[in-house]
Amino acid sequence: MPTPSVTVRDYQPADEPSWLRCRALSFLGSAYFDDVKPRRTRENQIELVAVLRAASAGADDVVGILDVEIDGDLATIDTLAVHPDHQGLGIASALLEEALRCLPQAVTTLDAWTRDDEPALAWYRSRGFEESDHYLHVYKTSDTPDEGWSAPEGLSAPVLAFAHGSIEDEAAMRERFERVHVCRRFARSI
Template sequence: MPTFDLRDYRDTDSASWLECRLLSFFHTEYYDDVVTERPRFDPADYLVAVENDTVVGLMDLELFEADGKATIDVLAVHPRHQRRGIAQALLENGLARLRDRGIRTLDAWTRGDEAANAWYQSAGFVERYRYLHVYKKYDDGDEGFETPTGVKKIIMAFMHAELDQEAQLRERFSRIHACRRYVLDL
């Protein structure tokens, strides 16, 4: 029987929300997707799983009610609390809320993390689109980049590219991830 409670996010959850998100992403391809405060969407649902007043799991849902759609902006479970059904409980609670609001489609984006991809697939999500996240690091070279007036050098850049460019981009850039869009029809 789970020992966590599900509820709406509260401003007093801020510190443990940030810690949960950071630590859950640390060993994934999103390791550098660091935020210092929870992003806010309007309208949205912000759900947390708490244990002893500490966030051990979270799911932020951005709502596009006019279109009947929603996006999981973030779904994270603290590493010490994974494999306890927290993500599934958050999803089930979120799906009930979305259905009550007339949402018909939920999507989520992830990269190559095997556990995350397997989880979305086991939850009934279907991959519908994939593209590339391309990172230019300081030692990847500057060919093709123009700097604005007064700027000496582009050190880092984050770009999107289509899959058919993957081979040539991998020759040039050392960090590339396939970004996957999963969709669940409600």
């Protein structure tokens, strides 16, 4: 089957519905499966989309997204996602290459934080990123005992919660909580 023609360009407000679908569907098969957003909530300095022209509608269909925040000499990938129907076609790499061209000269490091999804970890490593800092993403679910959890007066202990934890406490957190992820920083010099 031939590879569809995909164009990388700047995000436009009209892309939002397709952007949201792409992000939700790509995250669904990852450790970020519940990081669903009903609308774009941040503005980033670099906002790119990979689009596939939908022949029947005459509109662009977002099949990949890459958002980058810039703070001085550090640029951080906020979101990188490729629609599951289009993964493995080089779309994430095309988005990364365009983002690298868009970075201001003052940027010396590009980094990203991601969880323990092997395909994502392998992709970052193959693109010259090196893994460094680690911490935990810990989830309390309704099945987790309430011991140690509190809430403002008049409310029960949290039914669901998301917290950061120290990597040194990983064994204890995994013993207590069903869902624990290692969040990893990947960085590359520019």
